[in-house]
Amino acid sequence: MSDDMDKRIETDETAVGAAPLRAAGVIAFVKLLTPARLPIFGCAGFIAFLFLANLWNFAVERDWPKLRIRSAWPLYGVAKPKPASWTLDAFLSGETQKAVSENLGRMSPVFPISVRAKNQLVYSLFGGSAAPGVVIGRNGQLYEQFYIDEFCARDGAVDSSRLSAWSSTLRDIQNLAQARGKSFVYLISPSKAARYPEDLPKSASCVARAASTPEKLTPHRAALDTAGVRYVDGPALIATEKRRQPIPLFPRGGTHWNSVGGALAMRDATRALPASPIGVLDFTSASAPEAVGTDRDLLDLLNLLWPDAHYPTAAIGRAGEKGDCPRPPRLLALGGSFLHEALAAATLAPCPPQIDYWFYMRTEDNNIELGHYRRAPGDASNGERLRATSDELDENLARADFILLEENESSIATTKQVGHLLEALRRLP
Template identity: 25%
Template sequence: MKKILFFIIIVAFLAVLSLPLLQMKFDFVKEQQLVGVFSSTEQPMWTKDNWFAGNFQATSTSWFEDNFGFRSYLVKTDNQINWTVFNEISSKTNTRLIRGLDNYLYEYAYIDEYSRRPEKKITDLEWEVQMLKRFQDELKKRGIEFLFVISPSKAALYPEYIPASYIFGDRQSLSRSYDIVVDYLDTYGVQYIDGHTIVRNIKDQTDYEVFTKGGTHWNYYAACKVNEQIIGKLEILFGKKMNHVVCDPPIVDTDAYGMDEDLIGLTNIWTDEDVVGSVPHPPLDIQEPNNTFIPNMLFVGDSFSHPLLQVMDNRVYRYRELLYYFKRRITFDNGVYSETTDDILNWERNIGDKDIVILENNESYMHDIGFGFVEYALTILESGMYDDT
């Protein structure tokens, strides 16, 4: 009887060990979707050269680690154990994630900037604003308006949930780059919308959240409220009425979607119930006055542009272009999106036929406003090479 039991145990043990290999071969259970940074390796082919060079073993091991059966289930289980038992985030991402108080999630880079690290030179920040002013003036000469939009940082809006060990108390008396830049914007007369102040007022004066617990970007309600101010400013600049997107009253529930759950998605855990919180959703109806002006817009910005543009798409305009980090060109044309990395800045197409250029930049990244776009555009504008087109 003992031999039979021992035999059964051995067979069961071997069967369990063989399951990942069987899953790799037959894929009889659908793998879970993982989010984050992954190495992409093809299954290596054995050759005499790579065998004797010692490469075959290393590439085979790397490929197996990324492709063994039930990998996604084991990864999520391991991450869930670390999250629940050890209060840690162990998912592999290209950005460091911090689990804050009351399960608010942050990207470390934003916390670091909120702690005034590294400190930026005031002269460099003033130069960034001077470039914006020159750009605004050059566009104005050609009948094109300009608007600079500052998007808010979660760390700056919700510092109360950042663990104390990540805050450098001795640096809190220093001015942030954001504060310095805003002062210079006023001094030099740059047209701008301060999303930080708008969103902070919502947080301080209402019960609505402006960032979700599990997201790194402003939520759609906050983006909608900033859009209200943008449209109001554009109506003044153009002297014309435009479409308005309705933000209030929002529908409040706990259903986060899209960019409202981008950080919790990166944790790759089984359940996100710990980060469930209040989420306001704007109605996004359109108020169309008579003789509505539909401008032709160029946006330049970072990932915070996406919630803002999703609020505006097909409501404020029918066509727009986004130069995303000045590396990719993303167009929206009557509901159709397209993307390319070719010919990022074509003067006649990207700027010359536009009514306005809107540059969005997060308050945590004021040392490189526009990601090289402003400098590049100024070389074209100030040279006058396209002034006769």
């Protein structure tokens, strides 16, 4: 027998001996796939998916963020984690490791649903809020802790020198605006805690004396009247209308007034002007089937699995026909988030304006973030975000027909928009 024949026989014998081994391996693998072991493989596969998804998100986050694997229901109000610092000092102090850990956790596709599940558990079992700064009052009313703290701290004390300087500044703004052919109205927006104190949470420090808390705005109104400033008193308007309106002017799940509250304020603003460039606003209102937008901003911040947005709120509409307007007037609005609903109502005026909205928002580190949004005539949405520079403000101001300046009663006479507007008016030629 030749050597080649010997090798072929040896190979055939090896193949014959390997067949049972392969069969045994298949049988063993099939046994592993029994129904009892499937959950183990499922968990292992899920963990592997999360690991690979996190690596992928971490790799594309900086240069190709649109390629990230995202949750279909992202969280509201969660600040983007800060990038990791890769210095030696940061590494030795543990700052780098902490930042990397937070970033990887936030990038996980299951992070949002995990947070919502935990928040729902806290809400359903204990009636509490797991959202920082959001508290639950009576009858399910949601409040921001900031407004409760400010309301409970009211003691009637007044800094007369600051009050005088503030009202004088507003008078100067009004005079400069009128000298340049522009209409001007100052708006005081209301605080939910101050105007609906009957539903404050039991944990509020002033819940027992809420009805007797000093009226903060009395000296401010007197200062405005003495200075001859044209203004709309939103808190007084709410106090009067809350007894007349069939639907609360602050929605259960929101921190801002609803569309009717904002429209009432805008209507008074147009009435206050000798000749309103947008015409005198009139509107209709009806109950809405579900809360949307700012009517559920605090409810959204709770980040629940099953948020209930079916509570009383309203929608507004135009009353009457559009006016005969040679061109869309230009409205420049400066203030905080309470302006949103008032400006949405302005789009229903006889002459809907182009709106440049300069939005002053307090950040987590107590600084002021300034945004600039433009709405086309009749556009009730947020509009288009544009640059927020001094040059852009000056250009808006030069072309404006109507200036609306807003401060919330919680921070009245302390905001930056008052000084910014005066400086911009003084820069105009």
